Amino acid sequence: MPTKISLTRYLVEQQRVDGRIPGDLRLLLEVVARACKGISHAVTKGALAGVLGTAGSENVQGEVQKKLDIIANEVLIEANEWGGHLAAMASEEMDSIYLVPNRYPQGEYLLLFDPLDGSSNIDVNVSIGTIFSVLKKPEGSPGVSEQDFLQAGAKQVAAGYCIYGPQTTLALTVGDGVAVFTLDADQGSFVLTQEQVRIPEDTKEFAINMSNMRHWDAPVKRYVDECLAGRDGPRGKDFNMRWVASMVADVHRILTRGGIFLYPWDKREPDKPGKLRLMYEANPMSWLVEQAGGAATNGRERILDLKPGKLHERVAVVLGSRNEVERVTRYHLEARK
């Protein structure tokens, strides 16, 4: 029976091996994982705990908040605010940043999260998840402001998600590939179940919300039309389609067996670059995908190179199997000629 490697042991070994995980970052990641266990417990109880349905409020995105959105947000705030490893937090569910209260020691890290991604799936028992991203507070900046969070995704020091599905699974990168941990309910701990995840460079599976087809830009329409044309079309092979409408579920599938995920700009809201949020959805997912050998762009540019202007800004996302993402980029460049 192989030795079970817990998340704690993995992080300690990562810390010991090359100092990639300083003590405070290791503590941060263990606290986030513990918070995800608490969220998983609330999600799993569902109707039995009266946590389904809407909370009767809206978030900064103007979206109706589900009770579990608020619960997940509170669990993450309460778990992380006292440890001394954080300077501040930012959440999809909060208009402005959350400063660690003065009664607690301040740390050097900034934690950003979408506490419960895929909320439209909560009440219908489809996988949802928590997405998180960790940045370092800029050196020498007195106090903490929203400006300190506005760093390109390439500056992340850790990123991951926890998917609440048939298993509760945590995917994590600190820059040394992607490791996946599965929650062992008997032990109550995350156990390493996959290391050095690799996304196949090619795929036959695409993920996009097809109901928006009439709103897409020409390059995206061209790419999807070619997938739909199958073996009789220019691609010479048949494709399959998946759309869970939980980014964590679609990305987890891509990390597990390859694929391409697209949430492109569309003309429903032409002044917005896309639906998904750059800082706490696209950036962490893009780093995970790149660390697993995939690619992530906004259709034209590498997402991790984008300099954010606002905390809750949105971005178009094309990520997954490298050769497919590069094809979409090529189609955008050709369309400009």
Ligand code: P6P
């Ligand atoms: P649509 C969930 O609300 C989310 O932010 C992502 O998790 C998901 O990929 C996308 O939006 C789904 O959007 O327009 O298909 O409901």
